[in-house]
Amino acid sequence: MGSDVNKHDYIRQKMREVGRLLLEARKITRLRSMVDFIIPANFKQVISAVKVVSGYDEEKNCYRIPSLALKLGHSLNKICSIVESNAMMYGDHQRAECARDFRKIHQKHKQFLSKLRNCPSAKSYSALAKVTLTQVILFNRRREGEVSRMLLAAFKSRDSSELHEDLAICLSEFERKLCLHFTRVEIRGKRGRKVPVLLKPSMVSAMELLVETREVCEVPAENPFLFARSGAMSAYRGGECIYRAAQECGIKNPEALSSTKLRKHIATMSKILNLDENEADQLADFLGHDIRIHRQYYRLPEGTLQLAKMSKVLLAMEKGTLSDFKGKTLDEIEIDPNEQFEPLVNDMSSDEEDCSDPSQSASPEETAQLSGSQKDQSSLKAPKRKWEDIEVKAIERHMMRFIKTCKVPGKQDCERCIEAEPEALKERTWTGLKNYVLKQDHNSQKKGCFVAV
Structure with a gap:
């Protein structure tokens, strides 16, 4: 580098x-x-x-x-x-x-992978199946029974199509890379509901090898499970695999490492993130928790949304760096999907300075509560200047993704736009750009678009 x-x-x-x-x-x-x-x-x-x-x-x-x-x-x-x-x-x-x-x-996992590929046997198949099952449960914080009973048909029918251009425009560059990096498989969860499982490339490679060597490793063709046992119609139990791996690691309390406690752990740790209600619902839905109030709003297809958003939380949990993103939203979290990565600490201090017009910087609810006299007084203090066509076109060239997705840009986003268009926006401030985009968001909200402030 x-x-x-x-x-x-x-x-x-x-x-x-x-x-x-x-x-x-x-x-x-x-x-x-x-x-x-x-x-x-x-x-x-x-x-x-x-x-x-x-x-x-x-x-x-x-x-x-x-x-x-x-x-x-x-x-x-x-x-x-x-x-x-x-x-x-x-x-x-x-x-x-x-x-x-x-x-x-x-690297225990790579050793088992190589052994099964070079010398397939029931023993090497069992070793790789157990360690892969453990990794999938730990990474996804999923109920061990759900992953253990993952069907072979579900894995084979996983969505491997490329990200559609219309969906890609609504995601950041980093989120588009995550969609290409991870694979999503839908399995049967609690009470028969559909739940997702995200897979890293190394997991997919191991699972594909398990599928390829089923017959030679004496797995019955009628066994419907991906993590099937050799010579039986059942699947390996994830809880036992996690417990055995914990014992081999030499930890003092292996019984404390369970899928149930890991799920409670991510739910507790997520409290340090500045998640809005929409993002909290996404996390709860991914984990399979009940959502008391489901908000109705336009959003990306469920599979793309979970690939782009939830994989960031899972990566941070796996790397032990979730606390580094204290106070951040899911959109502000940036993690390289490769092994070497640097947590990106963005300065999203768009609220550090007071906006000249409170009716523009406030939320839709707060704007509705402003009295007419307050609005008039604000206008006297800071008269508005009409946005010229050249300014509008300059903003749309760089901020259209915020306008289309009804998201409020941060300070850095606005400053980058001004730096990219120095002539057209030389008389504008970053707060002015933010207020302009916010106004477009409010107009979109009237048309049925959800505004995430």
Whole structure:
């Protein structure tokens, strides 16, 4: 990434993280260089150093900075690949083998995937099915019974079509990438309702391999389940798979890691996000919770909406970085779907400055409550200037997605528009642009469009 100036801050951050890990390891372990970290015999020492850097509390059994521990894990995996490549180039086969052994310890899922592909058997099939089932349940925070009983037909009939242009225009560039990155499968949930499951590419690859090797691994053709047992008509139980994985990880209370408690966890953690009622309904609907009041409004098709919005929450939960987005809405959360990512902290401070016209900056309900005298007084203080055609066209070139989706732009969005059209908008402020778009939103609301302020 060195050739990209915009990524230099990211590079510096990663170097600081790994540097702190190395300095701490030199204090408490025998590790002296990053090459020492990828020796399998030193794995426990690596874990000790990561715990110290991330502020692990033995008594409370929790991390002060859990996201740092996860990021260091990803960085160590990349370092392992670098060491292995260098060792192979210089003919150091022993060091290359050490790197491969370290990766086997670090990546259990890929090991089972490779084993089933190269040497299919009932045992290797069972191992991959269990670990994949566990990953899908943990990532989606889904009820373990729902995922366990996922039908083979449901997986085969998953929607793999490209995102339609008419829908793409209503999503941000980041959300469009998420729709291409994730796959959505509909399964039968509680009380027979339809519930979605989002799959990462690695999960899809593993599940496709399970389907391909069913016959050779002695899975009955009549077994309707995707996570089917060899030689039986039943499926693996997700609860047992999670419990066994928790035990193998060596955690103190494996029974505390269950699908029910994970669902309560994401519901509780979502409270720190600044979700409006619409977004809270989306999250509740995705998790399969009852919604007492369903708001009627125009929205994207359910599948596209869940791919674009819910995958961001699930990624943040998996990476342990949900707390980094405290106070943000779903639209403001930005996460790279790849393993290396930087939480984007946007300055959505569109409400930091008072608008010249309160009737424009207020919500529709607040505007209706303004008295006539208040509106007249506001107009005297800040007389309105008519928007010229050249200004309107400049705004529509850059802000049409906000107008079409009835969303209020933030300060940065307005400032970027002004910077892109310096001549046409030289006499306008970012608050003026925001109020103009808001006014268009209000006009759209009268026509039946939902305004998310």
